[in-house]
Amino acid sequence: MDDLIRRAAEVTPSGRQIAxxxxxxxxxxxxxxxxxxxxxxxEGTEDPAVFNPTELDARQWVSAxxxxxxxxxxxxxxxxxxxxxxxxxxxxxxxxxxxxRAGKGDVVRELAxxxxxxxxxLGLYLSPWDRHEPTYGDSPAYNEHFRNQLRELLTxxxxxxxxxxxxxCGEGPNGKxxxxxxxxxxxxxxxxxxQACISICGPDVRWCGNEAGHCRESEWxxxxxxxxxxxxxxxxxxxxxxxxxxxxxxxxxxxxxIRPGWFYHASEDxxxxxxxxxxxxxxxxxxxxxxxxxxxxxxxxxxxxxxxTARLKELGDTLRRTWAHDVTKGAKATASEVRxxxxxxxxxxxxxxxxxxxxxxxxxxxxxxxxxxxxxPRTFDRACLQECIRxxxxxxxxxxxxxxxxxxxxxxxxTTIGYKRLLRFPPVTAQSVRVNxxxxxxxxxxxxxxxYERRWA
Ligand code: FUL
Numbered sequence: 001m002d003d004l005i006r007r008a009a010e011v012t013p014s015g016r017q018i019a020x021x022x023x024x025x026x027x028x029x030x031x032x033x034x035x036x037x038x039x040x041x042x043e044g045t046e047d048p049a050v051f052n053p054t055e056l057d058a059r060q061w062v063s064a065x066x067x068x069x070x071x072x073x074x075x076x077x078x079x080x081x082x083x084x085x086x087x088x089x090x091x092x093x094x095x096x097x098x099x100x101r102a103g104k105g106d107v108v109r110e111l112a113x114x115x116x117x118x119x120x121x122l123g124l125y126l127s128p129w130d131r132h133e134p135t136y137g138d139s140p141a142y143n144e145h146f147r148n149q150l151r152e153l154l155t156x157x158x159x160x161x162x163x164x165x166x167x168x169c170g171e172g173p174n175g176k177x178x179x180x181x182x183x184x185x186x187x188x189x190x191x192x193x194x195q196a197c198i199s200i201c202g203p204d205v206r207w208c209g210n211e212a213g214h215c216r217e218s219e220w221x222x223x224x225x226x227x228x229x230x231x232x233x234x235x236x237x238x239x240x241x242x243x244x245x246x247x248x249x250x251x252x253x254x255x256x257x258i259r260p261g262w263f264y265h266a267s268e269d270x271x272x273x274x275x276x277x278x279x280x281x282x283x284x285x286x287x288x289x290x291x292x293x294x295x296x297x298x299x300x301x302x303x304x305x306x307x308x309t310a311r312l313k314e315l316g317d318t319l320r321r322t323w324a325h326d327v328t329k330g331a332k333a334t335a336s337e338v339r340x341x342x343x344x345x346x347x348x349x350x351x352x353x354x355x356x357x358x359x360x361x362x363x364x365x366x367x368x369x370x371x372x373x374x375x376x377p378r379t380f381d382r383a384c385l386q387e388c389i390r391x392x393x394x395x396x397x398x399x400x401x402x403x404x405x406x407x408x409x410x411x412x413x414x415t416t417i418g419y420k421r422l423l424r425f426p427p428v429t430a431q432s433v434r435v436n437x438x439x440x441x442x443x444x445x446x447x448x449x450x451x452y453e454r455r456w457a
């Protein structure tokens with residue numbers, strides 16, 4: 001068992017997984033013929049002429065996403081209806097057959113350019129299920145068609161941070177079931193965009209298991225293989241991984257829409273999620289060791305609707321204000337012990353803002369504490385903790401405690417930390433604070449501890 005726990009502790013992410021995780025908060029854009037037919041799933045028989053946004057402006061989308069604090073965007077280049085938002089050479093069912101920009105438009109290109117100029121990363125959703133393409137269901141022919149389309153996207157639009165595949169698979173027109181040749185898709189992506197994560201139906205990022213924006217209380221990035229059921233509550237506890245033949249780094253992404261549907265429907269303008277709801281989702285997901293992929297669907301003008309842009313700005317403003325005053329600035333850090341008594345693992349590493357440097361006790365020590373002397377009594381009601389995931393995910397249980405009236409008092413308690421754990425609690429005033437790690441695997445690490453003072457209502 002001890003050997004297994006050490007093995008679990010030492011599973012680490014790939015470079016592309018780290019880069020993806022550090023984006024934290026990203027936008028999903030569902031846009032296509034469904035926007036104009038008021039549907040969620042198209043049939044594949046839609047007339048391309050229905051696709052005619054009057055004011056499409058990808059820069060307006062990207063600026064709204066930036067306001068919210070998002071660092072990446074994933075666009076539905078092709079949804080299940082098969083309509084392509086770029087002028088694919090392999091089908092007529094695309095923007096080139098639509099009146100938009102007189103058939104000369106390319107939504108993927110406009111978004112790629114807007115992202116590039118604004119410093120946001122671009123990812124693409126390409127639905128394997130295609131209800132329009134005649135070869136669909138004729139497995140080898142459609143696999144070839146899908147790879148051709150993938151190649152266009154992988155080579156024509158600069159660097160992509162992610163290819164996002166969902167698992168929906170229906171019957172082809174010939175009554176046959178399409179067998180996707182996933183391995184050949186992955187090979188092509190690795191060859192042409194080695195830095196891109198392959199998400200959901202792919203080896204790099206897993207689905208959190210729901211579309212409501214919920215994360216598990218303990219979201220482990222180390223799980224027993226990729227063939228897990230995304231809906232299981234426990235994917236990574238000691239009990240769950242016991243006896244596992246394989247342990248892999250397979251982190252969680254929370255995809256949820258700002259509106260009830262994935263596509264824009266005017267009838268849902270009054271149902272854009274509230275600021276409180278979005279904050280709950282944000283704290284749960286970004287603060288629960290997942291990446292948040294929040295869908296914001298453009299309307300028939302080709303713009304993010306005013307209600308949504310206002311909400312995104314409110315959210316971004318709130319988050320920016322929340323993290324503005326970190327009371328650990330200038331604090332003095334101590335710990336129950338320091339690995340090898342080495343400066344490399346010293347407590348002050350949690351205060352330097354560098355995700356690569358960290359504090360750690362000796363190897364084999366699973367319980368340890370890290371203390372902060374804030375210099376004078378300070379008031380705070382938010383905390384941000386991060387492990388150094390570059391060396392693995394270890395923390396299983398911890399409390400945040402303050403020294404008050406001669407003893408340590410618990411302020412908050414949680415299980416895993418992973419890339420990031422955010423905590424909200426009633427304002428507390430104290431000079432001495434400690435993170436008390438009650439359980440971990442092999443030895444815990446902490447790369448960051450931040451405590452935030454609220455100076456606004
Ligand atoms: C699902 C699709 O069927 C939905 O339409 C949406 O795109 C969602 C994000 O993934 O599998």
